[in-house]
Each structure stands twice: as structure tokens, then as C-alpha cells.
Amino acid sequence: MIFIMEATRFLTLDDVAPLARGCAVLGTGGGGDVRSAALAAGRAIREYGEVPLVGLDDLDDGDLILPLGSIGAPTVGHEMIHGDDEPELIRREAERLFGRAPAAVMPSEIGGGNGVHPVAWAARLGLPLLDADGMGRAFPEVQMVSMFVAGLPPTPIVMADVVGNVTTVRPVDGLWAERIARAVCVAAGSSALMADYILPVGEARGAVIEGTVGLALALGRAVERTAAPLAALAAELGAKILVNGKITDLRRETTGGFARGTVTITGVGEDRDRALTLEIQNENLVATEDGRVLATVPDLIGIVDTQTASAVQTEGLRYGQRVSVLAWPCDPLWRTPRGIATAGPRAFGYDLDYIPLEDIT
Amino acid sequence: MIFIMEATRFLTLDDVAPLARGCAVLGTGGGGDVRSAALAAGRAIREYGEVPLVGLDDLDDGDLILPLGSIGAPTVGHEMIHGDDEPELIRREAERLFGRAPAAVMPSEIGGGNGVHPVAWAARLGLPLLDADGMGRAFPEVQMVSMFVAGLPPTPIVMADVVGNVTTVRPVDGLWAERIARAVCVAAGSSALMADYILPVGEARGAVIEGTVGLALALGRAVERTAAPLAALAAELGAKILVNGKITDLRRETTGGFARGTVTITGVGEDRDRALTLEIQNENLVATEDGRVLATVPDLIGIVDTQTASAVQTEGLRYGQRVSVLAWPCDPLWRTPRGIATAGPRAFGYDLDYIPLEDIT
Numbered sequence: 001m002i003f004i005m006e007a008t009r010f011l012t013l014d015d016v017a018p019l020a021r022g023c024a025v026l027g028t029g030g031g032g033d034v035r036s037a038a039l040a041a042g043r044a045i046r047e048y049g050e051v052p053l054v055g056l057d058d059l060d061d062g063d064l065i066l067p068l069g070s071i072g073a074p075t076v077g078h079e080m081i082h083g084d085d086e087p088e089l090i091r092r093e094a095e096r097l098f099g100r101a102p103a104a105v106m107p108s109e110i111g112g113g114n115g116v117h118p119v120a121w122a123a124r125l126g127l128p129l130l131d132a133d134g135m136g137r138a139f140p141e142v143q144m145v146s147m148f149v150a151g152l153p154p155t156p157i158v159m160a161d162v163v164g165n166v167t168t169v170r171p172v173d174g175l176w177a178e179r180i181a182r183a184v185c186v187a188a189g190s191s192a193l194m195a196d197y198i199l200p201v202g203e204a205r206g207a208v209i210e211g212t213v214g215l216a217l218a219l220g221r222a223v224e225r226t227a228a229p230l231a232a233l234a235a236e237l238g239a240k241i242l243v244n245g246k247i248t249d250l251r252r253e254t255t256g257g258f259a260r261g262t263v264t265i266t267g268v269g270e271d272r273d274r275a276l277t278l279e280i281q282n283e284n285l286v287a288t289e290d291g292r293v294l295a296t297v298p299d300l301i302g303i304v305d306t307q308t309a310s311a312v313q314t315e316g317l318r319y320g321q322r323v324s325v326l327a328w329p330c331d332p333l334w335r336t337p338r339g340i341a342t343a344g345p346r347a348f349g350y351d352l353d354y355i356p357l358e359d360i361t
Numbered sequence: 362m363i364f365i366m367e368a369t370r371f372l373t374l375d376d377v378a379p380l381a382r383g384c385a386v387l388g389t390g391g392g393g394d395v396r397s398a399a400l401a402a403g404r405a406i407r408e409y410g411e412v413p414l415v416g417l418d419d420l421d422d423g424d425l426i427l428p429l430g431s432i433g434a435p436t437v438g439h440e441m442i443h444g445d446d447e448p449e450l451i452r453r454e455a456e457r458l459f460g461r462a463p464a465a466v467m468p469s470e471i472g473g474g475n476g477v478h479p480v481a482w483a484a485r486l487g488l489p490l491l492d493a494d495g496m497g498r499a500f501p502e503v504q505m506v507s508m509f510v511a512g513l514p515p516t517p518i519v520m521a522d523v524v525g526n527v528t529t530v531r532p533v534d535g536l537w538a539e540r541i542a543r544a545v546c547v548a549a550g551s552s553a554l555m556a557d558y559i560l561p562v563g564e565a566r567g568a569v570i571e572g573t574v575g576l577a578l579a580l581g582r583a584v585e586r587t588a589a590p591l592a593a594l595a596a597e598l599g600a601k602i603l604v605n606g607k608i609t610d611l612r613r614e615t616t617g618g619f620a621r622g623t624v625t626i627t628g629v630g631e632d633r634d635r636a637l638t639l640e641i642q643n644e645n646l647v648a649t650e651d652g653r654v655l656a657t658v659p660d661l662i663g664i665v666d667t668q669t670a671s672a673v674q675t676e677g678l679r680y681g682q683r684v685s686v687l688a689w690p691c692d693p694l695w696r697t698p699r700g701i702a703t704a705g706p707r708a709f710g711y712d713l714d715y716i717p718l719e720d721i722t
Contacts, residue, residue: 166530172524188541
């Protein structure tokens with residue numbers, strides 16, 4: 001396999017900031033802290049060089065993809081930074097388990113810091129980054145990945161923590177994967193690096209969401225080059241703006257490895273008689289107004305700064321902030337029956353049927 | 362390796378009851394339910410045949426020993442019985458990790474059901490049982506084994522639960538082993554089968570406690586054939602009888618995968634003006650009288666029925682029971698500085714120095 005070919009694109013230092021901005025938007029509040037991930041990505045590119053960004057077609061069918069992501073409460077991620085050794089610990093264990101070395105790193109989730117950090121992990125491992133991920137967004141639970149929806153087995157899951165503990169789980173199904181991996185994560189201080197659904201390229205087609213690293217970069221660039229960032233972002237995403245307002249109520253707690261909460265956004269200007277409520281479990285999951293659902297997971301609901309269109313992550317929400325709420329459609333995979341069963345509103349404990357965003361008036 | 366040689370002893374159906382009685386005594390309250398373990402051992406011997414009992418010298422230095430034990434709250438073990446597949450799931454994972462099949466099963470702890478259940482596991486796997494264990498008693502935490510005291514690395518730990526999930530942990534040390542394995546165990550419903558310190562025979566000498574299966578059998582037999590079982594048991598163990606009395610206070614709770622509690626035994630007959638208090642964390646750990654320590658972990662403290670000398674496990678303690686409290690010395694390995702640091706009173710949170718039982722008057 002030759003990475004250095006004319007067609008190969010490299011992720012450079014200049015790409016880190018726009019990638020981080022785009023990943024923050026796709027994270028819909030979650031996916032881990034983008035700022036520390038961007039620092040790590042910048043540091044690793046400086047130290048190890050630029051990272052080839054490849055597509056599935058640049059790899060051989062037998063090449064092993066190593067999907068990597070942090071698991072844990074994003075609020076913990078702020079204080080407990082990943083060490084430098086976890087990717088190598090996981091790579092080594094994957095090689096031991098599969099009998100061959102991984103050929104590329106893939107973000108498990110493109111949303112939040114988990115979309116940005118893989119640049120650092122790939123750089124350290126000397127591997128290219130695959131322009132794809134397992135969510136097209138961020139989700140809080142282990143089984144909520146496209147590979148699960150596509151019916152692939154999650155086993156083995158390999159986890160490493162900052163201390164150097166390595167845990168491999170062969171769960172019987174995706175729900176047990178979540179239970180056990182979450183318990184290991186909490187034991188490690190609510191933060192660990194995880195590889196699940198390690199898979200050959202030949203099985204990845206239709207089971208990963210392609211082009212999402214490129215999409216995140218495009219979102220970040222779109223907001224950069226305009227005097228009207230909110231409109232530019234909405235246009236690039238094909239998003240509805242649900243409300244422009246300010247945060248007037250905010251409840252958050254970190255429990256069982258999750259950041260859970262509720263935020264109320266009271267409209268300003270033309271929206272001044274309105275009030276939106278968002279339900280949060282790491283990510284923004286359901287938007288309601290006067291008890292009526294305006295958008296629901298797996299469709300994406302983003303809170304952004306009204307002036308700059310910068311995404312506000314769950315742990316960055318502050319009383320009084322001027323924000324706009326955007327909503328846009330998820331990848332079609334999430335709208336299949338298995339996709340909705342996995343990550344629809346009922347999967348998060350809400351007594352709601354999923355209605356596609358486009359069908360809500 | 363030939364198991365069927367003249368010198369080989371086999372564990373038969375007739376051995377199960379005395380083995381269970383002896384393991385209950387060595388369990389000092391813990392080590393898991395002996396009754397369900399004895400049922401499982403009997404059933405497996407009927408189904409798969411008698412189990413060869415071998416010593417280290419019957420095996421080759423390169424032969425792999427598979428130490429097996431249940432992890433979890435004994436109170437949960439009563440209601441959630443092991444499935445039949447866990448030993449095979451662990452054996453298969455061990456073979457995958459080590460590149461060769463285990464040659465013998467060893468009880469991780471001889472105390473309680475964990476001393477008896479390995480007969481069933483060995484029978485199912487078609488492997489001999491090693492006449493040795495990792496404690497010479499029962500202990501509640503993963504790192505509290507002789508192999509840890511001997512300085513061997515705990516890695517890898519392989520766990521399987523009744524659902525079929527298999528988890529392999531490569532912890533950086535014994536304390537992290539306990540934290541992560543305990544979390545996995547709690548996620549699986551506070552009960553799992555575990556192999557840790559999987560090791561070749563050549564490394565086992567001095568790192569396992571030899572002859573403990575035979576000792577448990579001898580204890581069970583000693584109590585069987587006498588009109589004075591309490592005296593016979595005390596003689597066989599070389600134990601002090603701390604008090605003869607009845608249970609007058611009892612507090613237990615199951616929390617974080619442990620059964621914790623305190624029991625007060627008020628003397629009867631010659632002991633009628635006395636009251637002993639035992640501190641329990643799965644096992645009986647500290648015996649005090651009027652604030653004075655009479656015996657402390659790692660020395661062994663057993664509660665037995667005064668008439669029959671049958672051990673009373675923690676979850677079998679009842680208000681009003683007529684019991685006697687015995688104490689006897691632990692294996693010398695536990696009295697080394699590393700042994701006391703691992704399983705002395707301070708390792709369990711008691712602000713006490715260890716004093717050998719023989720030095721307490």
C-alpha cells in the first residue's frame with residue numbers, strides 16, 4: 001500500500017482549526033472536548049508529520065480499519081487528558097488479536113473531539129486517517145454506530161486508559177458491549193480510548209458513513225469565509241434554524257459516565273414569544289416547544305453561537321448565552337428500522353416515535 | 362502428559378461433601394456458596410467422570426495452569442448460578458492468548474464455593490485439578506492472591522459471564538486488576554467466572570499454595586468421623602477457639618459487589634460475660650472483644666456451628682444461632698511484608714497493625 005501518491009490528500013496544521021469547528025457542529029453538544037483534541041492533533045502533526053486522508057477505495061479489501069474514539073463523560077474529558085500511549089496499546093492488542101497490523105485509523109464518531117483526536121492518533125501510529133466514521137455525528141452509547149446498524153458483530157472491543165490498562169471485551173451483542181465497556185470506562189475514571197468494530201475494508205462498505213471528515217472540514221471552512229456565518233452554516237448543512245434566543249435555564253449533571261441535562265432557550269427578536277427545551281444525554285437529543293416535538297434524535301440538533309455560528313458543546317453551555325438552535329437530517333442509515341431502534345428517541349428513554357425532521361411542520 | 366497413572370488420585374462423588382465442608386471452613390465466611398458449588402461438582406462428576414487430582418510434580422514445567430474462581434458478591438451467587446459455558450469460553454480465550462491449551466485447572470481460592478466449583482469446571486473441560494490454590498483461604502479482592510504476593514504480573518485476566526460475554530484485562534498492576542475486574546463483574550450482574558495469573562507450572566512453585574485441596578478434604582473428613590466435631594476441627598486446623606456463644610447482632614449489606622457487615626457473638630456457658638465483634642467484607646476479617654483485637658486478617662477467623670462444627674458462611678448467619686469462633690494462622694506467604702501490605706488489616710481499611718495470632722494473648 002502506497003500512501004504517498006499524487007491523489008492523496010494530507011491533513012495539515014491549517015486543517016486542524018476548521019476540522020475542529022466542523023466536528024463541534026456535527027457533535028450536537030457531545031463527542032468530547034474539541035479544544036483539547038485540536039491541541040493534541042496540532043501537536044502530533046508537528047511531531048510526526050501530516051496525516052494522509054484516504055478513502056475506502058485507496059485501501060485494499062483485506063486492510064484492517066481501526067476505529068478509535070474516546071468513551072466517557074465529556075465533562076471528565078476536560079480534566080483528564082488522554083495520554084500518548086493509548087493508541088499504541090490498542091494497535092498492539094489489535095495486531096495480537098487479528099494477526100495483522102491495522103492499515104488505517106477511522107474516527108468512531110466524527111462529532112466533537114472524537115472527530116478531531118483521531119488525527120493525532122493516526123499521526124502517532126504513522127497510519128493514514130480514513131475519511132469516514134461510524135456515526136456521521138456523535139452518540140453517547142457504544143452500540144450506537146453504523147457498523148452495529150449494518151449488523152456487524154462488535155467483538156472484540158479493545159480499550160486502553162491513561163494508566164496503561166488494556167481491556168478486550170467480546171460481548172454477546174451491542175447492548176452488552178455498552179454495559180461492559182461503560183463499566184470499564186467508569187472504573188478507569190470515566191475516560192478511556194476505545195476501538196470497536198475493528199474491521200477489514202471489504203466489510204466497511206455500507207457499514208461506515210463515508211466522507212464525514214471531509215464534511216467536517218467543509219463546515220469549518222464555510223463558517224470561516226463569510227460575514228454571515230450562521231446562514232452559511234445552515235446552508236452547508238441543509239439545516240432548519242429552530243430558534244434564535246438565549247439560554248434561560250440550564251440543568252446538567254455527570255452521572256454513570258454521562259453528562260445529562262435540560263436546557264431552555266428563550267427566543268429573542270422575532271422569536272421573543274417562544275421557548276425551546278432541549279433534552280441532553282451528552283448530545284442534544286430532543287427539541288420541544290410547548291410540549292410539541294420540533295426535532296428528535298437520530299436527526300441532528302445543534303446549539304451554536306448566534307454571531308459566530310461556533311457550536312456550543314454541552315459542557316460550554318452558560319446561562320444567558322445568545323445561541324441559535326439548528327436541526328438537520330441524519331444519515332439515511334439511522335432512519336432504517338434498525339437505525340431507529342438503535343438510536344431513535346425510545347432508545348434514549350423518551351416516549352416518542354421518531355418523525356423525520358422534514359415531516360415536522 | 363499421562364494423568365491415568367497409578368499414583369494419580371481421583372476426586373469422586375464421595376469426596377464432594379467433605380471437600381465442600383472443608384472449603385466452607387477455609388472460606389472464613391466467604392468464597393461463594395458451597396452448596397450450589399457442591400451440587401455443580403456432583404453433577405459434573407456424574408456427567409463427565411471423576412477428576413484427577415494432581416500436584417505440580419505431576420505436570421511439566423511448560424504446562425499451563427488455569428486458575429479459576431467466581432468473582433462477585435456471595436449473596437448474589439445464591440440467586441444467579443453460573444452457566445455451563447463459562448469455563449469453556451475462558452479456556453478458549455486462554456488458548457487464543459497463550460497459543461496453547463491449559464493443562465490443569467486450579468482453584469483461585471480454596472475457600473467457600475470457589476474451592477469446590479473447580480471440580481465441576483475441571484470435569485467439564487476434561488482437565489485434572491491441581492492440588493493447590495492462590496490463597497489457602499478466601500479473600501474478597503482480585504489482587505489478594507499468592508501469585509501477586511510472589512510478584513507475578515496479573516495479566517491477562519480473562520472473565521466470562523452467564524450471558525456469554527468474555528472480557529480480557531491487561532491491567533498495569535494488581536490494584537487496577539481489582540478495579541477493572543470488579544467493574545466488569547458488577548456490569549455482568551455482580552457475578553462472573555474469572556481466570557487470573559494464568560501461569561506455567563515452572564512459575565507456580567512458591568507462587569501458589571500447595572496441598573490445599575487435600576487439606577480441605579482432610580478437614581471435611583475429620584469432622585465426619587467424630588463425636589466431638591468442634592474439637593476435631595480445631596485440632597486439625599491448629600486453631601484457637603475464641604468464643605462459644607450465640608449471634609446477638611447482625612448487620613449485612615451487599616454493595617459494590619461485596620457483602621459487608623458486622624456480627625456480634627455473645628458468649629454462653631463459660632463465656633457468658635464476653636462479647637466478640639467480627640468485621641466482615643465477604644470474609645471474616647477482624648475479631649475484637651471490648652475494643653481489643655483477638656485475631657486479624659490474613660490469619661483465618663471462622664464461624665462454625667458449635668454442635669456440628671459446620672462452617673457458617675456470611676450469608677448463612679442468623680440472629681440467635683449457636684456458634685463458635687475459631688482462629689488459626691495463615692500461610693507464611695501472607696506474613697511477608699508484601700503479604701501483609703496486600704491483605705493485612707490496613708488493606709481492608711482498618712487502622713490496625715497485623716499481629717500474628719500466636720502473639721496475641
